[in-house]
Amino acid sequence: MGNNKKYTVEDVAREADVSTATVSRVFSGSAKVNKETTEKVLQAAKKLDYRPNRVASRLRGKGGHSKVLGLIVTDLQNPFFSDIARGVGDIAYENDHGVIVCNTDEDPEKERFYLETLLSEKVAGLIIAPTIGNKEYLRTVNQTLPLVSVDRHLSDFDVDTVTVNNKEGSYLAVKRLLELGHKRIGIVCGIEGILTTEERLNGYKKALKEENISINDELIFHGNSKEKGGVEGVRHLLNITEPPTAIYSTNNLMTLGIYEELYRQNVKVPNDVAIVGFDDMSWATALNPPLTAVRQPGYELGATAVELLLKRLSNPNRPISNTVLKAELIIRHSCGNPK
Structure with missing residues (x-):
C-alpha cells in the first residue's frame, strides 16, 4: 500500500x-x-x-478520560494573565495534563463561545477568570465540569477560588502616598462591576478614611483596564479644579497609559505628581522613574488554581477552597520623597 x-x-x-x-x-x-x-x-x-499519536495517548487517563484542561482569561496581552497562564501550563505539564488557553477580551459572548467549545472538546476541568456576563451559564457548567475561578470571585455559588488580597494591596499603595504627605490622591480604577475593581477601590477608601480624609468622587475615575483608560484618567484628573498631587492606578496597562499621557503633557513624575500602580511587571524598573507598585503573584495564582483543579478531579467531594494570596508593595522612585 x-x-x-x-x-x-x-x-x-x-x-x-x-x-x-x-x-x-x-x-x-x-x-x-x-x-x-x-x-x-x-x-x-x-x-x-x-x-x-503519542500525544493523544498521553492525554487520555484511565478509562479513556481526558487529561486536557481549559483556561479562559480576559486579556492575554496583559502580562499578569500571561503569568497566570504560565503557572497553569507548567504545573499541568508536570502532572501530564495539557492546557487549551482561550482569551475573551472581557467579552461575555466570546467567553460563552469558548465555554461551549471547551465543553465540546470534553476537557477534564476548567480554570477561568470570569467576565461579568455569564454567571448563570457558568453555574450550569459547574454542575458537570470541575471549575476553578482565578483572580476573580464567582459569587453566589460554590467553586474553588484563587485570588489576591486586592483590598490590602491597594490599602498599602495609598497608605504609602499618605505617609509621603499627599492629601489629594486620584485613583484610576478598572472595569466597573468586577469584584477586583471594587476591592481595590475599597482599599483606597480605607486608607483615606484612616487619615480622616473625605472621599471625593471627582478624584475617582473608572477606566477599562487598558492603556486608553489610563490616558483618559490622567486627562480627567489633571483638568479638575484642584488636580491631585498623586495618582494611584489599579492596573498595569492603565499605568502605562498614565505614564504616556503625563509625558505628553510634560508633567514630571514624581516632582509634579507621584504615581503608584497595582501590578509589578518586569518593565516597571524600565519606566522613568521606576514604578512603585503592588506585586501580585500571577504565576503562583495559576499554579495554585491548577493544583486545586487536579485535587478536585481526584476527589470531587473535597471541601470548597477559597485561597487568598498576599500582595506586596515594592517601593521605587515614582512616588518620590516626603512632601
Missing part, C-alpha cells in the same frame, strides 16, 4: 486481523498481548507506515 493516505488504528487492526483495543495495547506497551500478536500488529503498522 502507498503512503499518501493517513492510516488509523482501525486500518492497522483490520490489516493485522485483531481488535483496535489490541492495537492500542501493543503501542502502549501492555504486557497483556502475546509476542505473536504483537509482531502481527507491528508488521501491519510498518506496512501501512502507521505512527501512533
Whole structure:
C-alpha cells in the first residue's frame, strides 16, 4: 500500500486481523498481548507506515478520560494573565495534563463561545477568570465540569477560588502616598462591576478614611483596564479644579497609559505628581522613574488554581477552597520623597 493516505488504528487492526483495543495495547506497551500478536500488529503498522499519536495517548487517563484542561482569561496581552497562564501550563505539564488557553477580551459572548467549545472538546476541568456576563451559564457548567475561578470571585455559588488580597494591596499603595504627605490622591480604577475593581477601590477608601480624609468622587475615575483608560484618567484628573498631587492606578496597562499621557503633557513624575500602580511587571524598573507598585503573584495564582483543579478531579467531594494570596508593595522612585 502507498503512503499518501493517513492510516488509523482501525486500518492497522483490520490489516493485522485483531481488535483496535489490541492495537492500542501493543503501542502502549501492555504486557497483556502475546509476542505473536504483537509482531502481527507491528508488521501491519510498518506496512501501512502507521505512527501512533503519542500525544493523544498521553492525554487520555484511565478509562479513556481526558487529561486536557481549559483556561479562559480576559486579556492575554496583559502580562499578569500571561503569568497566570504560565503557572497553569507548567504545573499541568508536570502532572501530564495539557492546557487549551482561550482569551475573551472581557467579552461575555466570546467567553460563552469558548465555554461551549471547551465543553465540546470534553476537557477534564476548567480554570477561568470570569467576565461579568455569564454567571448563570457558568453555574450550569459547574454542575458537570470541575471549575476553578482565578483572580476573580464567582459569587453566589460554590467553586474553588484563587485570588489576591486586592483590598490590602491597594490599602498599602495609598497608605504609602499618605505617609509621603499627599492629601489629594486620584485613583484610576478598572472595569466597573468586577469584584477586583471594587476591592481595590475599597482599599483606597480605607486608607483615606484612616487619615480622616473625605472621599471625593471627582478624584475617582473608572477606566477599562487598558492603556486608553489610563490616558483618559490622567486627562480627567489633571483638568479638575484642584488636580491631585498623586495618582494611584489599579492596573498595569492603565499605568502605562498614565505614564504616556503625563509625558505628553510634560508633567514630571514624581516632582509634579507621584504615581503608584497595582501590578509589578518586569518593565516597571524600565519606566522613568521606576514604578512603585503592588506585586501580585500571577504565576503562583495559576499554579495554585491548577493544583486545586487536579485535587478536585481526584476527589470531587473535597471541601470548597477559597485561597487568598498576599500582595506586596515594592517601593521605587515614582512616588518620590516626603512632601
